Amino acid sequence: MAKKQRSIHTCSECGYASPKWLGRCPDCGSWGTLQESAAPTAARGGSAATAALTGAVPRGLTPTAPAQPITKIDASTATSVPSGIRELDRVLGRGVVPGSVVLMAGEPGVGKSTLLLEVASKWAAQERTALYVTAEESAGQVRARAERTGALHDTLYLAAESNLDVIFGHVEQLKPSLIIIDSVQTMHAAGVEGVAGGVAQSRAVTAALTTLAKTTGIPILLVGHVTKDGNVAGPRVLEHLVDVVLNFEGDRQTSLRMLRGIKNRFGATDEVGCFEQTAEGIREVPDPSGLFLSHRGRTPDGSAVTVAMDGVRPLLAEVQALTVDPVAKNPRRVVTGLDVNRVPMVLAVLQARAGQRTNDKDAYLATVGGMKIQETATDLAVALATWSSLHERPLPPKTVVIGEVGLAGELRRVPNLTRRLSEAARLGYEHAVVPAGEKLSVEGMRVSQCATLAEAITAVDGRRS
Template sequence: MATKIKTVFFCQSCGYESSKWMGQCPGCREWNSFVEETVKPAPKTTRGTTTSASGASGGSAPKTLSEIVMNDEERYDTHIGELNRVLGDGLVKGSLILVGGDPGIGKSTILLQVAGNISGDGKEVLYISGEESLRQIKLRANRIGDFSEHLKFMCETNLSDIEEAITRAKPEVVIIDSIQTMFNESVSSAPGSVSQVRESTSVLLRIAKSMNISIFIVGHVTKEGQVAGPRVLEHMVDTVLYFEGDRHASYRILRAVKNRFGSTNEIGVFEMQEKGLAEVANPSEFMLDGRPENASGSIVTCSVEGTRPILIEVQALVCRSNFGFPRRQANGTDYNRVNLLMAVLEKRIGLNMGEFDAYVNLAGGMRIAEPSLDLGICLALISSFKNIPIGSDVIAFGEVGLSGEVRSVNMGEARVSEAKKLGFKTCIVPKALEDKLKKSCKGIEIIGVSSVADAMRLI
């Protein structure tokens, strides 16, 4: 008797399963996210004995902390300082890492560089591609540089064959490019579907944990910038890395949105060059390159990403509106935050911003929503509104409240030290930090302000 084909509906955002289509997902409340897929019951198998990461049977037995053995070397050095910083000081053994980003942003390039660096230390690395042939991979490899014999390549999409190859080769690091091209024979749906992506990631997770292998998986992104497939995919992996930036520009920003072994506030800055992605050792200098002089509406502020202070140029353009409804636009920062700050300037200082268009931009393509940028945005708007340039050696940072007060921010000493290192002479800071920074930071003028009105008098 033929097996009846069963169809179910899956939510593409969270993986919620339903027997019928629904407009709104009950799990994540997303609209129009259900897709129909055919499923068939998995074959019955006898439960076998589990195997631990060390290879001994009975790995599921409970253990105390004192019984868990730790090795001296639990992380691999990728020899890419920016990537090590984002991962939390290196690649953890047995971890599953998801790397997402727009097409052409450099995901495959940086992973091929990582594979070459780790294999150069004598560790076995297996690079599995489901999108490119071996000849195409070699073309990219010849452009990047020389590679060790410990790096092996394979073109395959069948997870059963991939698992067999990993078991036979026993590599320390495996790279899967990409998860959307992999398919599991036990799942009847097409590659790239919700079921296939979820089950394929589950198989790779089991391989990583049972064999203590570090696995990178590349994930395609949707038009909204999220990894394609069910949202549960990000919950299954240990680390989620996103590449940001315009693929037509030279810079790339690597950000961790989830990391079980490190901070999620760190970022890595790269520059796309002829031989691959190169680290940017000083992002502040890179972001300020080409800054105009004696131009109104421009000021430098400082943001902290993790433990790293980064100087960023804030640009504002305020011009009279030709229509009854003024236009507002923010690039690189929160649009609603800009509207809030403009309301503060109009209410607390008396600037008539309601009849003017306003455009705010963070030069260099950075996307930052830290409150410490508030004071810089306000001063840039005031400078453009009054058409008065701010000195090129002036930097400002601080959070602005609804009453127009300037509030303190964290890591003030690190911000001022970074400004001093790049040659800035004057730093406008919250009044609460003035005395402390004057004692600890010599060689740079510290000016404390308690309100936006006080800061405006300095222009």
């Protein structure tokens, strides 16, 4: 009688394995994520770990390469190579590291494929061979997009394949110096059970591509899908296998795109790259503050400029407020681009500690340009923009306001204040209203340090032109 084949249940979120099905994963706590698959068969003779458990003397395999002293290892093999796109190099560290595997995730339609096609084009423009593999589009579709964005080069090769073995064949023939896979969830590895994008297939494909990158020194860029929660689709083990995980995000209603590092073995994860989606493709924005403030002329009522930190990058942003008589009995608070829980608190402090009546007005507050700000350093901009709208008095021109507002009406210091002011001074701003208590000296800028919100209102009201 044939022996029944054993099965194993693997969590699609974290990779936890169980011999029986469970409704909830004991490791990550997700519900309904354990999927059944055939259990791997043990190799003949057993492994060293099996021998140790049975009490036998473990016997290892002969290494393919002997271990070397760390001082004898060539460090030049891990030197970054510029990709040709400075904003991407900023997030990666200094460029693409040979033999690295980079996973770029993002929502459908945000521009992941367009950006990586631009990377392949810049790479090929330097007389280096790049291989772009697509399994979601036909070769003609990618060719049309490359023609529209000006990404046609003789050393940029395109393959519409989903079979991993065929892709390895292309690599052996072309010997490329860069490989782009679009996307990892659509690749299929022969001999592995499951459908493309499943737990077993995604793990096997990523592991095989990682081994290819490490053994050949070819950097590989992978496109990854995201779930409704914004996490990378597939098992969480994918993020552990790759070297770098990037998140490409943006709102479909705006052209702004932000590239953030989630994991980076070769650099910091607090760098942010800025891009703009145009009809000609993805365009990098080296000065995003100018993008958010390019429309400004005369300072309008209900407007305040602040400096927010996105990672380690200071960005000037405009906060606008509009206060009108309420239509209904209960005044409304409509917030776009700001913390919906923080704004009503700032308006309450503005009334209780600075004597500005806001409880009988509808208040609409928003950022300009699709920028999203969650940090508390923009509290003062929210308060002063609302004050400006209430009294129909514009804030002084070329003025930035930065600070956190406390419940007692005090202004609290914020991190990286000198760096924020230096960025504002670079863009031509001459006056800043900031919290008191820190020694500041920024060339070309007059700084008004205020201890309370009421003092900040006096500082901007007395300098109106």
